[in-house]
Amino acid sequence: NAGVTQTPKFRILKIGQSMTLQCAQDMNHNYMYWYRQDPGMGLKLIYYSVGAGITDKGEVPNGYNVSRSTTEDFPLRLELAAPSQTSVYFCASRSGQANEQFFGPGTRLTVL
């Protein structure tokens, strides 16, 4: 199993550009999450999904959108990139029968 995979690993965007961060898991997990990690701030939940077709906002959803058309994939969309979105983004998943969240390797995004 590859676990949770994220692409790209690094990306530099200009202000106002758009992009999609990809996340996929091969563990048949129902729950998937997007976090951002900023220095000294811990992990903040952006959006989460409890299953295909179901998504909900987390603590910091402004400026982002998500979709969950399949169990495996949970892409995160940035529509109009802003410098405040410079961060490291982590995707995670867990099954409905266990508490452990499995994290991907992260995407480091810089908006200039």
Added chain:
Amino acid sequence: QQQVKQSPQSLIVQKGGISIINCAYENTAFDYFPWYQQFPGKGPALLIAIRPDVSEKKEGRFTISFNKSAKQFSLHIMDSQPGDSATYFCAASGKYGNEKLTFGTGTRLTIIP
């Protein structure tokens, strides 16, 4: 706002010593308290977790101590090794982990020879 406060922000411990990281929470509905370990350039990974029906849980050199009345919990790393150098996050959630996790701000631990 649900918060989990973590301290210290950074910690330097000599090899063989005991590393202690503390967390405090406010929401009495929290009933699942995991610790995640993160190495540079990697995603966090679950290290150990506890539920409030016990006051202590030990896995190898790692121990969680839990004080329900004080709403505090801590991670103890015994015989700390250079390979333990990482960032550690405490977290909390309700419904025995079936709710969203609220993370602490992290502690960067460095073990020196």
